[in-house]
Amino acid sequence: MSFISPEFAFAALLFLPLxxxxxxxxxxxxxxxxxxxxxxxSTWxxxxxxxxxxxxxxxxxxxxLINSIAKEKAWRVLAMSVSLILCTSILLxxxxxxxLRQIAIDTLPGLGLQDFLPLTDFVVPAGISFFTFQAVTYLVWRYRAEKAPSSLLHAAVFLSFWPTxxxxxxxxxxxxxxNIQDEEFGLPREVPRAIYLILLGMAQxxxxxxxxxxxxxxxAFRYPDALDGLQTGAAIWAYSLQIFLDFSGxxxxxxxxxxxxxxRVPANFTQPYLARDxxxxxxxxxxxxxxxxxDYIYIPLGGSKAGGVRTQINLMLAMLISGIWHGANTTFFVWGALHGAGMLVINAYGKLGLGKMPRVLANALTLLYVAFAWVFFRANSCDSAWQLLQQLAVPPSAFHADVGLLCAFSVVFFFLSAQAATLEAWATGIFERAWxxxxxxxxxxLSFGVVQLCPSGIPSFIYYRF
Structure with missing residues (x-):
């Protein structure tokens, strides 16, 4: 049951008062x-x-177990290590x-070794990448906290909290x-803002x-060799906007x-396409x-305190893990590597002492690089991604009105992005007064208007895949 389905809206209207x-x-x-x-x-x-x-x-x-042996540091560290292995093993x-099995099939025979991994049919639970990382924070918290709620209810509600x-x-x-120990938990808070966020997310x-x-x-991504350069460029940029509007929504x-x-859920986006690097x-x-x-990978590896070369290695490892976390495909590995390489270039540029670029130029270069990397994130394979990128060299066959509409949409998008905080305060004020x-x-x-403008059916969120 999707959060944007009529069934969910009906269920929420019954559940929330209860x-x-x-x-x-x-x-x-x-x-x-x-x-x-x-x-x-269970509906999923x-x-x-x-x-x-x-x-x-x-x-x-x-x-x-970790808390029960708090006085024995060596055993406690061992318990923590085993717990983290168990925590991540289901994800792996x-x-x-x-x-990994396909990699073994492709590489081991060439090394004169026998592939030994059997064919299996695992059920991949929805949202496993998210609740696994939350479980890591739970174990680390139980390891560090002197007094932590230890009931099964607390663990269950944290790992299954349905909004996230x-x-x-x-x-x-x-x-x-x-947050849940706060007296306001369990009662609606910031209702006008909540309404604004839900309506804006639905529209996005x-x-x-x-x-x-x-x-x-x-x-474009289904038929990567079917478009000319202008259409391909528009598709690449459109996906950059789509994934933001989808996941931010x-x-x-x-x-x-x-x-x-x-x-109060922590903020997940603050206008990333306005970034300068x-x-x-x-x-x-x-x-x-x-x-x-x-906090849980880069810093434990040594972060920026392990020397210049080691810092860059840690940074690249962190970005590779960020990439492969999204899915078991070489495209995500390449996407993470591209962002890691981009970070290394930025660090090298800073050490050269060349000064800051003009804001507009820095923002444009960042957008171009991010959009280029998104091609590998969206494509089904690296070959498909390269095939699409090669289409950029194909001369346009005609003027495409949709491309002009995309340009106009982009201008409005950036204008509204720069005014996001002002718009939120303005809309929230309207909802506060219209009680x-x-x-x-x-x-x-407003809900009726959104439904009338959207396509038929209930589209899936992109990040449901991960």
């Missing part, structure tokens, strides 16, 4: 929240829900096993449990992202839904993933 009514009974409210998460997950995959339940029980048990086995279960943002255990996904996909992107929707539950881009794009990679039946009327009219 959830709010249990505010004075915190434990019962958390159990109801957990049960609703599993029911929602009953097997996945069962796997998540077993996984949550396992992580809870690992956390208790279900999502990457076939990918399928595609993030990635939550951290310490922040999550501080259902109207604009879907239009870009249908008009430019899907055909999703993040806005779940942020608004979480606020209705009384929970790749470092700034990653501080603005998929913030919860980039900060996780920084009662006027607010309900506005919500219905």
């Amino acid at each position: 959830f709010w009514s249990l505010h004075s009974k915190r434990t019962l409210q958390l159990w109801v929240l957990t049960l609703s998460s599993y029911l929602l997950y 995959s009953p097997e996945g829900a069962a796997i998540l339940l077993v996984y949550s029980i396992s992580m809870w048990g690992c956390g208790n 086995m279900t999502k990457y096993y076939d990918f 279960l399928f595609a993030g943002p990635i939550l951290r255990a310490e922040d999550f449990f501080k 996904k259902l109207v604009f992202s879907s239009w870009l996909a249908d008009t430019f992107v899907d055909t 999703y993040s806005l929707i779940v942020t608004g839904l979480a606020l209705l539950l009384g929970y 790749l470092r700034e881009f990653w501080r603005r794009w998929h913030i919860t993933l980039s900060s996780f990679i920084r 009662g039946w006027r607010l309900v009327t506005m919500i219905c009219l």
Whole structure:
């Protein structure tokens, strides 16, 4: 059941009043929240829900084991290491096993070795990449915290929290449990802002992202040798806009839904296409993933304190992991490598002391490089990506009106991006003043308008794949 489906809207209208009514009974409210998460997950995959339940029980048990031997540091470190291996093993086995097996089939015979990995058929639970990373934060938190909630309910509600279960943002255990201990948790907060975020997210996904996909992107990547250079360039840029509007739209929707539950989800995007370089881009794009990679991978590897060469190696490893986290395909590896290489070039440029580029030029170069890398992220194979890129050299056969429309859309997009905070404050103020039946009327009219402008059917979010 998608967050943008009529079925979900109906279920939410029934669930939220029930959830709010249990505010004075915190434990019962958390159990109801957990049960609703599993029911929602079961509409996608009953097997996945069962796997998540077993996984949550396992992580809870690992956390208790880590805390139970707190006085024995060596044993505690061992317990933590084993727990992290168990935590990530299900992700590696279900999502990457076939990918690794194919690599073995392709390379081992050439080395005179026998392929020994059997063919399997694993169920890949929806959102596994997201709840695995959340489980890592849970184990680290249980390792570091002197007093941490240790009930199975706490582990279950954290790993199955339905607003972020399928595609993030990635939550951290310490922040999550501080939030749910707040007296306001379980009651709607910042309602006007929540309404604005949900409506804006729906518009971004259902109207604009879907239009870009249908008009430019899907055909180009399905038939990479069918378009001329102008159409190909438009498709590449359109996908850059599509993936932002799609994933940002999703993040806005779940942020608004979480606020209705009384929970503040961390920001996942802050206008990344206004960034002047790749470092700034990653501080603005998929913030919860980039900060996780920084805090749980890059810094433990040594970060920037391990010397110049080691720092660059750590940076490249972090970006490669960020890439392959998205999927078991060499295209994601190449995408991560491109961003890693771009980071290294930026670091080298800074050490040369050449000074900052003009903002417009720096932003344009960053956008071009990001759009180029997105080709590998979207393509089914590296060969397909290169085939599409080669089409850029094909002279345009005619004027394409859709390309002009895309240019106009891009101008409006950047203008609104620069004014995002002002627009949010303005719209939220309108919703605050239009309380009662006027607010309900506005919500219905705006929702109806979005539905009328969107294509038929319920499009899937891009990041549901990961």
